[in-house]
Amino acid sequence: MNWDSDFALTILPELLSGLLVTLQVTFAGIAIALAVGMAVAVLRYLRIPVLSPVLGFYVLFVRGTPLLVQAYAAFFILPDYGLTLSPLLTGIIVMGVNYSAYTAEVYRAGIESVGKGQWEAATALSLPGRATWTRIVLPQAVRTIVPMQGNYLIQMFKDSAILSAITVVELLGAAQKIGSGNYRYLEPLTIAALLFLAISYPSSIAIRRLERRLAGAQ
Template sequence: MNPVFDWSFALEILPTLGAALVVTVQATVLGMLVAVTLGLALALLRRARLAIVSLPAAFFIEFVRSTPLLVQMYFLFYVLPLTGVRMSPLATGVLALGVHYAAYCAEVYRAGIESVPRGQLEAATALNLSRWDTAARIVLPQAIPPVVPALGNYLVAMFKDTPLLSAITVVELLQQSKMIGSATFRYTEPLTLVGALFLVLSLIAAWGVRRLEARLQRYGGKR
């Protein structure tokens, strides 16, 4: 009679799952870099004074937030190549994750920017600072630290959304466990290990975000 959980089998498949975990972490890190960068750009564009700039940015943000991530992945993977733009499955997945979460990060940034006291903007204008200097030296250093926890939540959420990459043929952690299960007819060990790995990595990411938040507050994040 086979045990419910075979530790020797679990240790045997752990290196294979570890290789897939590298793909999962890579997609998460690169996707988050795209999200925080593009999200900040979208937030600034949405606050632009010219309607020709702010309205398209607002429409893009709402459109992305209102459509499922899986649909966006399918569109980028199957439709985008018809226009001549071809990317690897992993690059497509990173782009889809980054663009999807950029829309949410943009709203987080916007809330942080709008929380900066208006008097400081007026003081920057009185000092004849340019809009770029005002944003880079006055607004963003105060707006970003308070929203770091929210951005960290999106990092963890993105990490847990990486199994969707299997829909566009990326062999990430969960897909690899399913492949092991279908080949060995043992699903308990691979799925248990996947759950444990997701839990551990999510806790580590949350801890890292808390440390970053504390460091930002220590070096000027407080108003």
């Protein structure tokens, strides 16, 4: 099968539409992952009876099961229990929940990297718990983990292709739809791969530069 440039140009708008969905999933999913991950990390660090072990199991379970299985379960099983969501919303939530387990561990490492003297200083100043976390601990912790969280953002962007399995027409889903409808897979899959690369490669360079800048500022 030879490359057909005219066909490639005609399918480009549909693939760009799929790319837009991929970006929506990525940014909405990472927002959920960062928020939930921070909450899980802080609550686990506080070692609250019952809650901390439950959250520990949550992290273990989510990290120990494949993302595709989680997506299938949310899309095909939850409706049997009265919880029916659109494929796109289901995909966003699944991605966010899945990555929250990973970001929680990164947050935990960042929190534990904060020096003991910082906690002692907060105690000496009689700062309330909320102020200690929001003004002293979390700003320092987040600074050290920004590069790692950025890498998860790029990974989520690429992993969003899994959601085509639950009928989300993101970039890969659009390419598969075009390929099956026209019996030509060369152009749509190639363009999809190039679009993934065009986003992820510059992003990875930006993350590395940010990492060097933060390291130099410490």
